[in-house]
Amino acid sequence: xxxxxxxxxxxxxxxxxxxxxxxxxxxxxxxxxxxxxxxxxxxxxxxxxxxxxxxxxxxxxxxxxxxxxxxxxxxxxxxxxxxxxxxxxxxxxxxxxxxxxxxxxxxxxxxxxxxxxxxxxxxxxxxxxxxxxxxxxxxxxxxxxxxxxxxxxxxxxxxxxxxxxxxxxxxxxxxxxxxxxxxxxxxxxxxxxxxxxxxxxxxxxxxxxxxxxxxxxxxxxxxxxxxxxxxxxxxxxxxxxxxxxxxxxxxxxxxxxxxxxxxxxxxxxxxxxxxxxxxxxxxxxxxxxxxxxxx
Amino acid sequence: xxxxxxxxxxxxxxxxxxxxxxxxxxxxxxxxxxxxxxxxxxxxxxxxxxxxxxxxxxxxxxxxxxxxxxxxxxxxxxxxxxxxxxxxxxxxxxxxxxxxxxxxxxxxxxxxxxxxxxxxxxxxxxxxxxxxxxxxxxxxxxxxxxxxxxxxxxxxxxxxxxxxxxxxxxxxxxxxxxxxxxxxxxxxxxxxxxxxxxx
Numbered sequence: 001x002x003x004x005x006x007x008x009x010x011x012x013x014x015x016x017x018x019x020x021x022x023x024x025x026x027x028x029x030x031x032x033x034x035x036x037x038x039x040x041x042x043x044x045x046x047x048x049x050x051x052x053x054x055x056x057x058x059x060x061x062x063x064x065x066x067x068x069x070x071x072x073x074x075x076x077x078x079x080x081x082x083x084x085x086x087x088x089x090x091x092x093x094x095x096x097x098x099x100x101x102x103x104x105x106x107x108x109x110x111x112x113x114x115x116x117x118x119x120x121x122x123x124x125x126x127x128x129x130x131x132x133x134x135x136x137x138x139x140x141x142x143x144x145x146x147x148x149x150x151x152x153x154x155x156x157x158x159x160x161x162x163x164x165x166x167x168x169x170x171x172x173x174x175x176x177x178x179x180x181x182x183x184x185x186x187x188x189x190x191x192x193x194x195x196x197x198x199x200x201x202x203x204x205x206x207x208x209x210x211x212x213x214x215x216x217x218x219x220x221x222x223x224x225x226x227x228x229x230x231x232x233x234x235x236x237x238x239x240x241x242x243x244x245x246x247x248x249x250x251x252x253x254x255x256x257x258x259x260x261x262x263x264x265x266x267x268x269x270x271x272x273x274x275x276x277x278x279x280x281x282x283x284x285x286x287x288x289x290x291x292x293x294x295x
Numbered sequence: 296x297x298x299x300x301x302x303x304x305x306x307x308x309x310x311x312x313x314x315x316x317x318x319x320x321x322x323x324x325x326x327x328x329x330x331x332x333x334x335x336x337x338x339x340x341x342x343x344x345x346x347x348x349x350x351x352x353x354x355x356x357x358x359x360x361x362x363x364x365x366x367x368x369x370x371x372x373x374x375x376x377x378x379x380x381x382x383x384x385x386x387x388x389x390x391x392x393x394x395x396x397x398x399x400x401x402x403x404x405x406x407x408x409x410x411x412x413x414x415x416x417x418x419x420x421x422x423x424x425x426x427x428x429x430x431x432x433x434x435x436x437x438x439x440x441x442x443x444x445x446x447x448x449x450x451x452x453x454x455x456x457x458x459x460x461x462x463x464x465x466x467x468x469x470x471x472x473x474x475x476x477x478x479x480x481x482x483x484x485x486x487x488x489x490x491x492x493x494x
Contacts, residue, residue, distance in 0.1 A: 002408040009405045012424045012463055016343045016376070019307040038352065040307060040345040075396060076345055077425065099402035099425070122403045249355075256306055256328060256352060 010124035010144035013077065013099065014208035017041055017231055021221065021252050022210070024048050024235040026066070028073035034238070037248030041077040041099070043233070044070040049106050049153030049290075050236035050275065056287070059107045061089040067096050079126070084294050085111025087120075094123045100145070101125050103138075105293035106152045106235075115294070118142030128212065130163045130291055132170035136191035136199070139207055146205055148229070149291040150213015153236050155277035157214040157223065159291060164211055164227040174200040213291070216241070216274045218254030218267040225258035242272030296485075299337035299477035302327040304362075306352030308344020308377060312462040316470050322477070330361040337484075338371045338477030340470075341378030343424070343460050346396060349377055350386060363387060371453040371476035373469055379449075379456035380427050390454050391433030398428040398445065398458075410459070412440045412448055416468045421459035423447070428458055 003009075020040030025031045031042050046062040047055065061082055071078045077099035082089035084103055093101050101123050103116050118125040119142035128149035129135035135146045148167065150160030170189070177185055177200060186196040198206050211229035215221055216237035224232050234251055241247040250267040257263035283289060301317050303310045305326035314324045317340070325332060327339075339362070341349075353359050366372055366389045374382045374390075382390040399405070402425055410421040414437070421440075428445035432438070440448040440457075447458040453476060461469045 002406050004404065004406045006407055008422055008463070009407055009424060012422055012460060013402055013405065015309040015312060015460075015463055016345065016424055018309055018311070018344075019305070020345060020348055035347060036351070038348050038355075040348045076347055077402065094403070097401045097403050124402065252348070252352075253355065 005122040007144065011207050013124060014126070014145035017077070017210075018208060019256060020231045021248070021255050022079065022231070022233045023238050023248060024233075025070060025239070028069045030239055030244075031070045031073040031078075033245050034248060035074045035076050037238075037245050038252035039076060039248065040231070041079055042070060042074060043079045043081065043102065043235075044098070045081065048236040048239060050155070050240055051153075052106060053153040053283075061086070061092065061107070064092065064096055067093070067098060071096070071098070081107055082116070083107040084109035085114050085116060087116045090116050090121060094121055098123060103127050103143075105149060105290045109293050113295070115141050126210075128291070128294060129167065131166045132199070133189035133191045134294065135167060135205060135209070136189060136195045139195060139205070140192045143207065145208050145210065147210040147212040147233055149294075150211065150215070151280060151283065152213045152290050154214045154280065154283055155216040155237060155240070155275040156280060157216070157220045158280060159289075160211050160213045160215060160224060161227065163213075163291075164224060164229060167205075167209070168228045171199055171203060171205070175203050215251075216277065218250045218264055221251045222254045222258035222264050225255060231255065237275055240275035247271050247274070296482070298323050299474060299481040300325055300335060301338040301340060301473065301477060302333065302336040303340045304342060304349070304378075306344070306356070307348045308342040309460070309462060310340075310342045313340045313342050313375075313470075316462050316467055317474070320467060320470055320474055322474055327358075329356050330358060333361045333365055336365060336370060337481040338473050339365060339373075340473070341372065341374040341381050342462070343376035343378065346377040346380040346386075349381060353381070359387060363389060366454065369453055369480065371473055371480065372455070373473040374454070374456040375460055375462060376424065376426055376458060379429075379458055382454060382456050390449070390451055390456055391436050392429045392449060392456075393431040394427045395430040396427050397425050398430070399423060399426055401425065407464075408442065410440050410442070410447070414439045414450070415472060419461070419466050419468065420464055421447075421457075421461075422464050423459050426458040
């Protein structure tokens, strides 16, 4: 019997992206550059997060024409973002046959209590998380892939590190608990007990976990891999750099060789200026953190 | 007798899933990222992943020549999904086939299905993810399974290539095939070596 869109098929695509770099692009031309730099997938956007942050106002799903233009430009998977809770934007992206939907805090949320019921879709979803409970709630809603949120559009990886440390640390702590203690742990994490049990048993999330938010250099990408990420999303870090194609290829190389400092050094040489970074305290003062969106 | 050493190409993709299956079956594994990782391998796995990323990684690392030498010397190979593409005429040129990428369509068309593969022990549940199929193949290529009339599992000499992902579905028979071949090769090599020393 043939079955489309089983959870194994949805989470399986994330398995195939492992060890790779997913790059934000805003045009067909950028998509082609990302593909030739070695991206495993592209995220089709109207604007990269740094520009969303600068523009202010309400950030929405990209124009379907833009998404299609990017789909036609490359053969690697194309992802696109829907606003948190905006299941109609997600249905539109599904109708366009994007390969993955990112229910993303980078766009302006439309529902302050509920995320999208992701089980209702054939297209798989990736969702952001700042800690283990948030990751497990998203998986319970049907997410087939998790990414740490970090703080998008800052070129500052400190928040992504905080989130990966938090998720990794909590997974290790669950593994040390007695079985009888897991019910209380589930309550504390506000996460379903069956998922908490599974994480405690296997020592990992039940889906692939990438890292995102502020990654701007080859060393940043390798750092996230060392902290347990299985791949990385790079948003503004590529096309806000002086030489996007070389920066993209260098981040891809460092992600493959993340345990080899000599290779990371070689990849980091003479790339020109990385994107300008922002202090998190400045971002906070100027209108708040994107990572606090989502519940 | 030492277990055979299986190299798993680890430029990108689900190489860890292959490593887990192989180690459960008792093999020794080595991830392959550069030409120096290739020496002394008894078998090779080219995993699933993104074929364009893998192609540019193989080029960046200068791996195409060493991989071809390894396989042309008779080392058994298992390729899954992107691995099947890597082996075709337009990529490493080790298998006399032409693969059609994303042949079933975008991710919403990805599926799982029961597949009958008598040559490797019968029915199995196969997971196809943005999978390729074999668009064209030479006479020496044996087709082991088809979906919608298109070959999705082929064998030629010591090379077995499939469009699906046995490594993520708990299926071990394809890896057992590889290990059986690799073990034989490993024993032959050690017999030759011991014979050489006795002379």
